[in-house]
Amino acid sequence: MGTASLKRVHPLGKAPVLVDGDVVLPESGAIIEYVLNRYGNGRLMPAVKTxxxxRFVFWLHYAEGSAMPPLLLKLIFQMVPEKVPFLLRPLVRKIASGAQKGFVDPQLLLNMDFWESELAKTGWFAGTDLSGADIQMSFPLEAAASRAGALLGRPNVRAFLERIHARPAYRRAIEKGGPYAYAKP
Structure with missing residues (x-):
């Protein structure tokens, strides 16, 4: 796993990875925390001990630790049946479908409803303004909107993604990096 070019930067060969002088740091949550603490000058991060x-700390870690696993499982269970020999596909589809219906989909619904109720409070995940936690949570919400119907009956999730996508910095990032599959609500 991992590309050769990324493995030259860090042994895991995973993206994203930040290189800042002598610091080589993978993992999106760690990167956000590092950048905000080192260069943020108090921006995009609530005051400590509030x-x-x-909430900022929770959402920063929840994104990868709790929100992404069921989304990844959904993707895997959708892909696996197509990767097995033709004659096994009906059986593997049935097993994958059962796992999705019995475990993955209920977890996704639980998480998506949680996001909706949390965003109803202030429109952001960690206070009344955009924070690094919102940046971190934008990807799971985009993925869930694309693959799991997160926008259906969840106006606060939709509004959150619209606000994120309307930000000039987000637009510049898409212009620089190019579009990706989840970048549309």
Whole structure:
């Protein structure tokens, strides 16, 4: 796993990876935390020891630790049946479908409803303004909107993604890096 060029930067060969002088740091949450602490000058991060800061820490880590696993499982269970020999596909589809219906989909619904209720409070995940937690959470919400119907009956999730996508910095990033499959609500 991992590309040769990324493995030259870090042994895991994973993206994203930040190189800042002698610091080589993979993992999106760690990168966001590092950049905000090192260069943020108080921006995009609530004051430490406040309730918004506690929420910031939670959402920064929740994104990869709790939100992404069921999304990844959904993707895997959708792909696996197509990767097995033709004669086994009906059986593997049935097993994958059962796993999705019995475990993955209920977890996704639980998470998506949680996002909707949390965003109803202020429109952001960690306070009344955009924070690094919102940046971190934007990808799971985009993925869920694309693959799991997160926008259906969830106006706060939709509005959050629209606000993220309307930001000039987001637009510049898409212009520079190019579009990707989840970048549309």
């Amino acid at each position: 309730s918004d800061w506690v």
